[in-house]
Amino acid sequence: MTSTTNLSAGLTAEQRELLMRVAHEVSFDAGTRLFEEGRRADRFWIVRTGTVALDLRVPGRRAAVIESLGYGELIGWSWHFPPYVWHLGAEAMSPVRAYEFDAEAVRAVCAQDAEFGRAIAAWVGRVVADRLHASRIRLLDLYAPYGSGSPL
Numbered sequence: 483m484t485s486t487t488n489l490s491a492g493l494t495a496e497q498r499e500l501l502m503r504v505a506h507e508v509s510f511d512a513g514t515r516l517f518e519e520g521r522r523a524d525r526f527w528i529v530r531t532g533t534v535a536l537d538l539r540v541p542g543r544r545a546a547v548i549e550s551l552g553y554g555e556l557i558g559w560s561w562h563f564p565p566y567v568w569h570l571g572a573e574a575m576s577p578v579r580a581y582e583f584d585a586e587a588v589r590a591v592c593a594q595d596a597e598f599g600r601a602i603a604a605w606v607g608r609v610v611a612d613r614l615h616a617s618r619i620r621l622l623d624l625y626a627p628y629g630s631g632s633p634l
Contacts, residue, residue, distance in 0.1 A: 492556075492605030497598055504588060505581040516557060516572040523566045524585050526558035532578030537571045538617060545571060549616040559613065561585035562606045570613070 493501065508527070510516065517523065519539050527534075533552050537545040548570060551557055557580065560568045566585065592599030 492608065493601050497601050500591065500595070500598055501583070501588065501602075502581070504591065505583055508580055508582045510574040510578040510580070512574055512576050512578075514574045514578075516574065517568045519568050519571045521568050523558060523560035523568045525582055526556065526561050526585060526588075527580040527582050529553055529555050529557060530579040530581060532580075533575040534578055535573050535575050536613065536616075537573065538621070539571070540621075546620060548620045549613065550575065556606070556609050559606050559609045562589075562603070570617075 505528075507530075510532075516527070516534065519537075529552055531553065533550050534555075534557050535550050536548045536557075538548050540546050557572055558568070560566060560570075562585075588602070592602050
């Protein structure tokens with residue numbers, strides 16, 4: 483699946499190569515929390531295998547699963563915007579292998595290479611827009627009297 487939030491849709495081959503220079507491989511068991519809403523966002527991931535669920539705390543209820551992410555998808559965008567605090571939570575739904583990136587290192591590369599920085603900002607911006615839309619639809623489906631009414 484290729485989407486606008488997928489790494490290959492967001493960056494050129496040269497920009498992906500530059501980003502991957504600061505990556506390292508990690509694994510998560512099913513059920514592992516990658517991050518919690520409200521905590522410090524100091525890294526992000528790109529999924530290699532497995533599925534990660536993004537969730538949102540809803541007062542008085544269980545966390546609402548907003549979206550499931552898989553191969554090539556960016557996990558986490560809060561690292562890109564001050565004050566660098568997670569806006570959602572994330573949990574591995576199956577065993578996950580991913581590339582992990584240190585946020586400070588990527589922001590430093592962005593500062594050194596303006597074209598790369600703009601490409602990262604545009605890619606992350608598309609991810610934010612996609613996640614906000616998914617959050618809206620999911621919360622309307624769960625809590626509005628007639629659902630989202632969205633034909634999407």
